[in-house]
Amino acid sequence: MIVGCIDSRVPPELVFDQGLGDLLCTRTAGQVLDEAVLGSVQYGVEELGVPLVLVLGHERCGAVAATLEHLRTGAPVPGHLELLVDEIAPAAHRTRALPGDWAEHTMRAHTTWVRDAIRADPAFGTAHVEAARFDPGTGLVSLLP
Template structure:
């Protein structure tokens, strides 16, 4: 991933804030999530009072540029078959029962060939992943991304499209044929339709639309008022990227 377009480095991880969420609501939400984690830990067969000790958070990239570099390094390990599969140890698993500190939100496609934790060689607690076919945005997806940024102070959002996206192809072919798609798949096609590149034809149209959809979704996220304020202050970057199935490389889509 090219870092040339990365925003100015921030001063580190800042406390999460949201104009639309009161401190009381955020406190309740965090308490509920922490309580659920603690409950899960208590149900483990080998649970003991000693295992419930709260561990300090592991060091994490604190700025957009640092987060981008971590993902770039991980993807390099992946595509050169030097994966480390980090942060999977028993100690890490136990530490995560008391909280999570991901350093990037990755909004990717549901395609089974593009799991973000693998293509970026990251482990438990590193990435907050949100997946929908063709990276389609709806309220649930928007809320999930906003949660990572506003509640967990994540400094980087990556919209990750990929080569040979079936959802994009379905949208392009449905528009060309005029035939409706089954059930809820038509909703996906309708959401991708504004990104269809009519300057191209055939497979080239599908490929160009993959990039256009990444750009469209990235622009929509970056325009969200709460996220835009953090981008302006340098605390957050929202970037588009694409995974090539043939080379396993992730590169920026500007």
């Protein structure tokens, strides 16, 4: 099962060279968790016997960029976008002082946080949960520590 981003450059079936129906996927902007995503993951693990959940972040994530822009400007976040910013912002705050690319650090920190949240939930105890980063430019997927 892939918990990934809605970005059109990151379709899990193409990333992993799989056919339609070969992967169970849930996609939200910035792979943000909500109750619908968690319920979908639990359905995959408990009802379908999915043994692996992969949280897939990616380079140049628009949801991360939008979150950083709202944090930089302090502009109000309109409507439902507030959920995305609220979920990604803690990773941005934790990585702000790191040298290098703030967006990349935020994406990695948020992706591993999502992995850790799923791992910690007893509803997913039978599944192995990992986090990875996809680079659309090279096509490479690398596991995150």
